[in-house]
Amino acid sequence: MVEPLISFKDFSFKYDSQAEDTLKHINLDIYPGEKVLIAGASGSGKSTLGRVINGLIPHAYPGTISGSCVVNGKEVADSSLFDLSFDVGTVLQDSDSQFVGLTVAEDMAFSLENDQVSQAEMKSAVSKWAKTLQLNELLKNSPQEISGGQKQRVAMGGVLIDESQVLLFDEPLASLDPAAGLASMKLIDELATKQSLTVVLIEHRIEEVLHANIDRLVVLRDGEIVANDSPNKILESEELVGLGLREPLYLSVLRRAGIAITDCRQIGHAETITNPAIAESLKSWTKGAKLTYADKKMTSLLELRDIKFAYGAGKNVIDGLNLIVHQGEIISLVGQNGTGKSTLSNLITGFLTPDSGKILFAGEDMADLSVKERSEKIGYILQDPNQMISKTTVFEEVSSGLVLREISNEEIQTQVNEVLKICGLYEMRHWPISALSFGQKKRVTIAAILVLDPKMLILDEPTAGQDFRHYTEIMSFLEKVCAEKDLTVILITHDMHLMLEYTTRTIVLDAGHVIMDDTPAKVLTSDNILQRASLAKTSLYTLASRFGLPSADDFVAKFIESERRMR
Amino acid sequence: MSKNLFVGYNERDTFMHRLSGSTKLIGFVSLSIIGMVTFDTRFLLGIFLFSIILFWKSQIKLSEISFILKVIIAFAAFNIFLVYVFSPGYGISIYGSHHMILGNPNQFFNLSWEELLYLFNVLLKYTFAVPLALIFLLTTEPSEFAASLNKIGVSYRISYSVEITLRYIPDVQRDYRTISLAQQARGYEISKKANLITRAKGAVQIILPLIFTSLDRIETVSQAMSLRRFGRHNKRTWYMARRFEMADYLAFFVIFLIVIVGVLLFKVNNGRFWNPFN
Numbered sequence: 113m114v115e116p117l118i119s120f121k122d123f124s125f126k127y128d129s130q131a132e133d134t135l136k137h138i139n140l141d142i143y144p145g146e147k148v149l150i151a152g153a154s155g156s157g158k159s160t161l162g163r164v165i166n167g168l169i170p171h172a173y174p175g176t177i178s179g180s181c182v183v184n185g186k187e188v189a190d191s192s193l194f195d196l197s198f199d200v201g202t203v204l205q206d207s208d209s210q211f212v213g214l215t216v217a218e219d220m221a222f223s224l225e226n227d228q229v230s231q232a233e234m235k236s237a238v239s240k241w242a243k244t245l246q247l248n249e250l251l252k253n254s255p256q257e258i259s260g261g262q263k264q265r266v267a268m269g270g271v272l273i274d275e276s277q278v279l280l281f282d283e284p285l286a287s288l289d290p291a292a293g294l295a296s297m298k299l300i301d302e303l304a305t306k307q308s309l310t311v312v313l314i315e316h317r318i319e320e321v322l323h324a325n326i327d328r329l330v331v332l333r334d335g336e337i338v339a340n341d342s343p344n345k346i347l348e349s350e351e352l353v354g355l356g357l358r359e360p361l362y363l364s365v366l367r368r369a370g371i372a373i374t375d376c377r378q379i380g381h382a383e384t385i386t387n388p389a390i391a392e393s394l395k396s397w398t399k400g401a402k403l404t405y406a407d408k409k410m411t412s413l414l415e416l417r418d419i420k421f422a423y424g425a426g427k428n429v430i431d432g433l434n435l436i437v438h439q440g441e442i443i444s445l446v447g448q449n450g451t452g453k454s455t456l457s458n459l460i461t462g463f464l465t466p467d468s469g470k471i472l473f474a475g476e477d478m479a480d481l482s483v484k485e486r487s488e489k490i491g492y493i494l495q496d497p498n499q500m501i502s503k504t505t506v507f508e509e510v511s512s513g514l515v516l517r518e519i520s521n522e523e524i525q526t527q528v529n530e531v532l533k534i535c536g537l538y539e540m541r542h543w544p545i546s547a548l549s550f551g552q553k554k555r556v557t558i559a560a561i562l563v564l565d566p567k568m569l570i571l572d573e574p575t576a577g578q579d580f581r582h583y584t585e586i587m588s589f590l591e592k593v594c595a596e597k598d599l600t601v602i603l604i605t606h607d608m609h610l611m612l613e614y615t616t617r618t619i620v621l622d623a624g625h626v627i628m629d630d631t632p633a634k635v636l637t638s639d640n641i642l643q644r645a646s647l648a649k650t651s652l653y654t655l656a657s658r659f660g661l662p663s664a665d666d667f668v669a670k671f672i673e674s675e676r677r678m679r
Numbered sequence: 680m681s682k683n684l685f686v687g688y689n690e691r692d693t694f695m696h697r698l699s700g701s702t703k704l705i706g707f708v709s710l711s712i713i714g715m716v717t718f719d720t721r722f723l724l725g726i727f728l729f730s731i732i733l734f735w736k737s738q739i740k741l742s743e744i745s746f747i748l749k750v751i752i753a754f755a756a757f758n759i760f761l762v763y764v765f766s767p768g769y770g771i772s773i774y775g776s777h778h779m780i781l782g783n784p785n786q787f788f789n790l791s792w793e794e795l796l797y798l799f800n801v802l803l804k805y806t807f808a809v810p811l812a813l814i815f816l817l818t819t820e821p822s823e824f825a826a827s828l829n830k831i832g833v834s835y836r837i838s839y840s841v842e843i844t845l846r847y848i849p850d851v852q853r854d855y856r857t858i859s860l861a862q863q864a865r866g867y868e869i870s871k872k873a874n875l876i877t878r879a880k881g882a883v884q885i886i887l888p889l890i891f892t893s894l895d896r897i898e899t900v901s902q903a904m905s906l907r908r909f910g911r912h913n914k915r916t917w918y919m920a921r922r923f924e925m926a927d928y929l930a931f932f933v934i935f936l937i938v939i940v941g942v943l944l945f946k947v948n949n950g951r952f953w954n955p956f957n
Contacts, residue, residue, distance in 0.1 A: 172902055194911045202906050209899040212907075213918075214822045214846050221918040223907035228916050238918070256849050270907060463860050483863050492864040498891055499858050502884045512884075513865040560865065 116141035117278060117310050118165060123179035125160060125169060134160045136335040137179070142328075144277070147304055147311040149321050149343070152332035153356030153579045154550075161332065162282050162314045164188060167196035184277065197223070201271025205283040205577075207263040208255060210270070216258070217242070217251040220269040241269040244303070259449065261292030265299070272303075278310045279303075285317050286577045289449070289606040290648035297323040316579040318343075318352065319360035319651065322380055331355055344380055348373045358580040358609070362651035365671045366390065369397035382651030383658070391659040398661055401670040411439040412475075413568060413600050414460070419469035421459060421624075429455045430466070431624035437568075442594065442601045444611040444632060447621035448646040453604050456621070457570050462486040474567070491561035495573040497553035500560070506532070506548070507541040510560045528563055534593060535559040551582045555589060562593065568600040575610055587614050588679070608636060608650055612672050620645050633669040689817055695737035698930055699921035700819040700827030706934045707811045708831070713941040714807055718800050719953040722944055726937065727807040734810035737818050744813055755805040759798055770794030776956040793956060821845050826917035835915050843900065854892050859885050 120140040126133045134157045142148050152158040163169040164181050171193040181188045184199040204210045213219030220241060221234045229237075242248045245265045250258055258266070264284065271279065281300070285293040301324045304311045315321050318329070322343060329346050331339035333355050339346050346352065350367070352359045362382040363373055371393050378384040414437040421430040429452045437443060447453050458464040460471065462483040471478045473489055494500050503509040511528045532538040535555050540548070548556065554574065561569065574590065575583045591614060594601055603615060611618055611632040618635040620628040622644045628635055635641055637653045652671060656664035690696075695703070714726055741748070762769075770793030771777045771784055782789030819827065825842035829835045867881040904910075945951060 166906060168902060168906070172905070193905055194908045197906055197908055204899065204903055204906075206899055208850070209896055210903040212843060212846065212900060212904055212909075214842060218822055218918050222904075222909070225915045225918055226908040226911055228912055228914060231916060231918065231920065234916070234918050254849075255846070274907075458860070461860070461864055463863070484866050484868055487864045487866050490864075492861060494857060494861050496892070498895070499854065499888050500861050502862070502887045516866045564865065 114143055117144045117184055118142040118312070119180075119182045120164075121180045121182075123164070123177070123181050125164065125175055125177050127160075127173060127175040130175075134335050135164070138335075138337060140330065140337060140340065142310060142312065144310055145304075145308055146328060147301070147313070147324060147326045148328045148330060149313045149315060149318070149324075149326045150330045150332065151314075151316055151318055151321075151357055153316060153581050155334075156332040156356070157335040158314050158316075158332050159282060160335075162202075162280055162312070165278070165312060166200045166202045166280055167191065167193045197276070198274060199276055200278040200280050201268075201274055201276040202280045202282065203264065203267045203271060203284060205286050207260070207267040207287065210267045211255040211263055214254060215251065216247055216253050216255075216266050219255075219266055220247075220273055222270055223274050237273050238269075241273050244272075245269050245299075259292065260288050261296060264288065264292075264296055268303075272307070278312065281311070281313045281315075283315055283577070284313060285315055285320055289646045290320075290608055291643070291646040293320055294323055294648045297321060300324045316357055318357060319362075322360065325380070331357070347379055356579060356581040360651060361671075362655050364675070365394075365652060365655065368671065368674060369393040382654040390655075394655065394659050394661060394667070398667050398670060401674060403666075403670055403673060412436045413439045413473065415470075415472040416460075417470040417472070419459060419466045419471065421455060421464060421466050428467075429624050430459065433469075433624060433626060435619065435626060435629075437600060437602065439600055440594075440598055441617060442591075442603065442615045444603045444605055444615040444618045445621065446605060446611065446618060446635070446645050446647065448644070451621045451645075452624045453621055454572075457492065457572070457602070457604065460486075460570065461490055461492050487566070488564060489566055490568045490570065491564060491566040493557055493561055493569060493571045493574070495576055497550070497557045500557045501545050501553060504544055504546075505541075506537055506543050506545065506556055509545060509556055510537075510541075510563055513560060513564045531559050531563045534596065535562070535589070551578070551585055554586055558590070558593070562597070566599070568602070569594075570602045570604070572604045573606070574603060575605075575607060583610075584679075590614075606647070608647060612636065612650070612668070613675065631665070631669060633665040633672065637664040637668060688820055689739070689743065691738050691818075693737050693818070694926065695733060695814055695818045697924075697926060698818075699923055699927050700815070700823040701830040701921075702923070702927040702930050703815045703819060704827045704831055706930060707808070707815050709934055709938055710811060711808045713938050714804060716951060717941050717944065718797075718951045719941075719944045719948060720796065720800055720803070720955075721953060722941055723800060723803040723807060727803055729937070730807050730810040730814075733814055737814050739813065739817050743817070747813070748809075751805075751809055755802060758805065759802055762801060763794070763798060767794060770797035773797060773952060774954050774956050778956065796955070820919065822919040823921060826920035829915075829917065830920065836910065839909070847896070847900075850896075851889070851893060855885065855889055858888050858892075 120138045123135060123138040124133050125135040138161065150158050150161055160169065163173060165183060167188055169175065170177055170189060177189050183196060186195060186199070188196065211219050213222055217238050220238045224234045224237060239248070242251055245268060247262070247265055247269060250262060255263060284296055288296060297320060300311060303309060313321055313324065313326065326343055329339065329341065329343040330337060331346065338355060339351065347360065347363060362385065363379070366373060371387060371389060373379055376385050376387040378386055416433055416435040419430050419433045420428055422428045433456070445453055455464065459466055462478070462481065478486060501509055503512055507528060510532060511524050514524045514527060529538065532541050535558065537555055537559055540552070545553065545556065575586055578586065587610070593599065603610065605611060615632055618630065618632045619626055620635055620641055627644060628638065628641050636647065636650050642649060650668065652668045653664050656667045661667045710726055714723060717723065767788050767790065768784065771791050774793040776793065777784045778792040780790045780792065825838040828838040828841060862881065862884045867884050868877055873881070948954070
């Protein structure tokens with residue numbers, strides 16, 4: 113019998129800083145050569161489990177352990193972090209922070225340097241792994257010069273160079289765009305086979321990880337293992353949704369069309385799932401489903417006319433861009449990194465001034481308005497709430513923008529309290545910011561902008577890194593607030609679910625132009641556009657083309673609408 | 680981008696670029712020490728000329744260093760001025776003679792040739808090391824800094840902190856910009872339009888989130904480093920270290936000679952000062 117490489121036996125762990133066990137009586141064996149996905153909502157303990165495997169627990173995070181966890185014959189609690197690092201290579205969620213060298217080559221060699229390996233050996237090891245990971249062209253590049261996907265490959269190189277048997281990924285998809293995420297999953301699959309690695313992936317985005325052809329899916333909830341089986345077995349049942357996770361879309365749509373997943377075969381991918389009834393059921397479902405067209409009055413709120421902009425004497429980053437945003441719309445702005453999305457939002461908020469062209473807001477030319485004056489019309493919300501919050505309590509933070517406007521204290525009190533109530537933060541108004549969860553902090557940052565009473569919001573990746581439950585929480589909140597205050601919203605995002613489910617119109621930017629301006633469903637079913645925007649095909653689209661549905665985007669739109677109604 | 684710090688590495692192929700970083704660092708440190716100790720004007724002029732020649736040979740363009748050069752010149756001029764103002768008679772007390780230009784030795788403010796020579800020495804001390812420091816900074820790959828420091832005996836943990844700093848400066852700058860934009864979008868004025876107090880308040884709004892973001896990053900970075908065994912041994916090797924070659928040994932010899940000359944001059948002069956007034 114093959115011995116497990118990683119073996120948890122009745123393992124529990126409590127962080128010193130917490131009152132309750134984060135992991136409770138875990139029993140789990142991972143065998144050599146397996147690819148295991150450990151999934152779970154935020155707070156389920158999945159990251160904690162990962163930290164046990166690589167030894168950060170108990171060595172960097174002190175706490176109380178009971179039971180045992182053995183990795184390659186070593187009891188984790190009794191081995192040093194350094195010893196364990198030979199067996200388990202960790203790729204952290206934030207591969208930018210993991211990049212500690214000044215160049216790609218140095219970063220890959222980092223662990224060898226620490227092992228006092230000779231320079232010649234390092235050079236040959238680096239060149240070997242650079243070749244495997246297609247990094248040879250980038251060896252001399254600095255971390256600021258390479259993309260997220262490339263950084264992740266460098267991080268992989270930096271641990272594979274130790275020839276460790278286990279590769280542990282902590283949320284590998286969190287900082288990648290859809291196309292890079294897909295490529296990364298395929299690479300992991302390929303590497304694992306070629307190098308006979310054991311791979312442990314910690315992620316909540318199950319559909320994407322399925323592309324790595326995982327052998328086993330382990331689901332955690334509240335520190336306990338609630339499912340541990342082949343992915344197909346778990347996908348057949350409907351339990352994922354109940355566990356705070358998102359079921360792969362292609363399975364949801366098949367269920368909606370009345371197909372029992374248990375009757376299907378090869379259900380692991382939208383490309384392979386088969387059942388003689390699928391084509392017929394999907395067609396009749398699509399026929400039966402109706403799309404409602406909301407007749408909105410189209411008043412233009414923001415209008416950009418032939419905007420051109422270049423940094424210094426460089427080439428135009430925004431090159432003759434035209435765009436009209438209507439009152440009350442929720443728009444998604446997508447495009448590869450570096451195509452000018454942030455430049456565009458900086459032009460709108462007034463941090464940058466266009467070289468030519470006009471920006472009109474409610475018919476008024478904004479050229480003469482300062483950043484501060486524009487901030488009364490347009491609110492800008494960063495991806496990371498920690499980068500926005502500068503006060504210590506909720507009330508102080510939300511009121512800080514109003515205080516600057518020199519209005520009376522009572523007036524501030526009333527306005528802030530009103531916004532806090534809308535945002536569901538009123539009860540927490542005296543709480544210190546540090547006691548809030550990520551989602552709550554996000555709400556605080558939105559509240560702090562709403563209190564300024566803008567007509568329009570620009571949000572940068574509002575749901576990045578959030579599991580399904582928190583994602584839904586943030587977005588339903590935003591949807592509700594926008595409806596109440598009749599706000600217009602631009603979401604800058606890579607998240608295809610977000611585009612589909614919460615926005616009505618998608619603007620695709622490439623090389624400073626709008627290359628497509630249509631419904632999210634249409635954008636996500638246009639092959640050529642997807643590639644240029646670094647997005648990936650949704651599995652819905654795959655189903656539509658495999659089973660010969662007359663119109664892929666109609667199918668996608670109908671499914672999304674039926675999902676919306678279910679919410 | 681990381682190379683665009685106020686002074687940054689420039690890839691060229693000169694003799695100075697080919698020397699190992701450690702050699703340049705040793706040269707800079709030992710010449711600085713001997714130069715700081717001695718007050719022999721002839722010797723100081725000699726190494727000043729020497730460093731100017733090296734600077735010229737390393738093909739550094741003045742435009743690349745104009746900013747830092749202006750800062751240094753302003754600083755040195757101001758310093759010389761203060762040295763004079765606080766003690767105009769110091770030259771006389773050092774050299775034990777007085778050849779007056781203005782006033783007489785009993786007045787507080789006077790000017791003597793002795794004082795001028797003293798001030799000239801001080802000026803030389805400030806300036807001769809500047810080209811050497813710039814040569815080290817501009818002709819050594821940043822990646823080699825840490826390795827060079829470690830090679831001359833600085834502990835590798837401290838050496839690596841230099842590397843990590845260089846690595847994360849651009850990221851922190853980026854964070855700063857992002858945070859600053861977000862705060863301005865909420866109405867904090869930090870541009871020149873606002874008065875100083877408002878701007879200071881605005882700056883605090885940026886610093887706080889910046890510190891918290893950076894602290895988070897430091898935690899992740901240090902974990903990432905220990906997961907790859909940083910700190911396991913008392914020593915480590917360096918991917919970017921350069922082996923000493925013939926040229927380096929030659930350079931050591933030259934540095935050694937210069938230092939020896941400096942030391943011998945102490946003997947000749949009977950002390951640190953060369954006194955032409957005797």
